[in-house]
Amino acid sequence: MSTLTHQGFTLWLTGMSGAGKSTISDALMERFRSAGAKVELLDGDIVRTNLSQGLGFSREDRDTNIRRIGFVSELLSRNGIIVVVAAISPYRAAREEVRARVTNFVEVHVDCPIEVLAKRDVKGLYKRALAGEVANFTGISDPYEAPLNPEVLVRTDLETLDESVGKVWSELTRKGLISPND
Amino acid sequence: MSTLTHQGFTLWLTGMSGAGKSTISDALMERFRSAGAKVELLDGDIVRTNLSQGLGFSREDRDTNIRRIGFVSELLSRNGIIVVVAAISPYRAAREEVRARVTNFVEVHVDCPIEVLAKRDVKGLYKRALAGEVANFTGISDPYEAPLNPEVLVRTDLETLDESVGKVWSELTRKGLISPND
Numbered sequence: 001m002s003t004l005t006h007q008g009f010t011l012w013l014t015g016m017s018g019a020g021k022s023t024i025s026d027a028l029m030e031r032f033r034s035a036g037a038k039v040e041l042l043d044g045d046i047v048r049t050n051l052s053q054g055l056g057f058s059r060e061d062r063d064t065n066i067r068r069i070g071f072v073s074e075l076l077s078r079n080g081i082i083v084v085v086a087a088i089s090p091y092r093a094a095r096e097e098v099r100a101r102v103t104n105f106v107e108v109h110v111d112c113p114i115e116v117l118a119k120r121d122v123k124g125l126y127k128r129a130l131a132g133e134v135a136n137f138t139g140i141s142d143p144y145e146a147p148l149n150p151e152v153l154v155r156t157d158l159e160t161l162d163e164s165v166g167k168v169w170s171e172l173t174r175k176g177l178i179s180p181n182d
Numbered sequence: 183m184s185t186l187t188h189q190g191f192t193l194w195l196t197g198m199s200g201a202g203k204s205t206i207s208d209a210l211m212e213r214f215r216s217a218g219a220k221v222e223l224l225d226g227d228i229v230r231t232n233l234s235q236g237l238g239f240s241r242e243d244r245d246t247n248i249r250r251i252g253f254v255s256e257l258l259s260r261n262g263i264i265v266v267v268a269a270i271s272p273y274r275a276a277r278e279e280v281r282a283r284v285t286n287f288v289e290v291h292v293d294c295p296i297e298v299l300a301k302r303d304v305k306g307l308y309k310r311a312l313a314g315e316v317a318n319f320t321g322i323s324d325p326y327e328a329p330l331n332p333e334v335l336v337r338t339d340l341e342t343l344d345e346s347v348g349k350v351w352s353e354l355t356r357k358g359l360i361s362p363n364d
Contacts, residue, residue, distance in 0.1 A: 038261050038262070040261070050249070050250065050253040051233060051250055051253065053246070054236075064235070064236075067232070068232065068233055071232040071233065072257065075222055076257060076261065079222070079258065079261070079263045080220070081261045
């Protein structure tokens, strides 16, 4: 019943807390599922519970967490499954390591200026981090290394959700990873 | 080009060290691959490296390791992929937890009397364990809880490799999880 032909690939959404990774990945999941695609979501929380309980937020622990997500993404992608990953994944080297390993890796930088994030601050985390109350907070007390050349750059302060999702969809189409069944 | 139609399922080989889990799973992998099936092997060592580095051999750590293998098996199986797991997985409760979670879970008890294992002792581990030199050694200084009602029981001291593989293959066919394309 699929209205979409697709290959296996991993759509990797990286970006700071609150930038919109989960919102965009949820919208993408909905669109993939409606089209009958085989797709799995690996978001940061699911993975911390199921694969990485006990790991913290040091660079080493974050890298280990990313490698595990990469391992699972590889197993799924090479078998024709679409994987959507939503994870801060702040270190460039760890993302590049996953890219080298995973069949059809598509990096999406979910970007938003920190001033806007601090203003939105849905969970009140930025206020606390800016007050120095949160250790290892990406973008404030911990680095965020933005992708230098991501396949897709979305700016959630300047675009609507539909526009961001549309940019990702276009890139997947352009690469031949998805194609509609007429 | 597949000569085999198959569903997604997880073939879970449990048994003591040296009983023959890897030998049987390698033979099964070869047979699945020759038939063009989509299949992944998760063996104890691969998983310890990629998902469970840092975990030890306490009951808690072993259970965590098994849950992680179960999580990955579930993601693959529900997308139509065959997963072959070769892991000692000594605790019944942990295996039952995975069974409850995974689409089409097929448990294979790779059984061999401990006297025979101690006599084979390819890696010299039983000798050391029986001398009290290895902590947490399954079947000697740590428990092995045999499955009460596995889908397949193979006895590697009494059967040839081909016979054991054949028993697994028959059970998969009987359950309708695999069927040859004529």
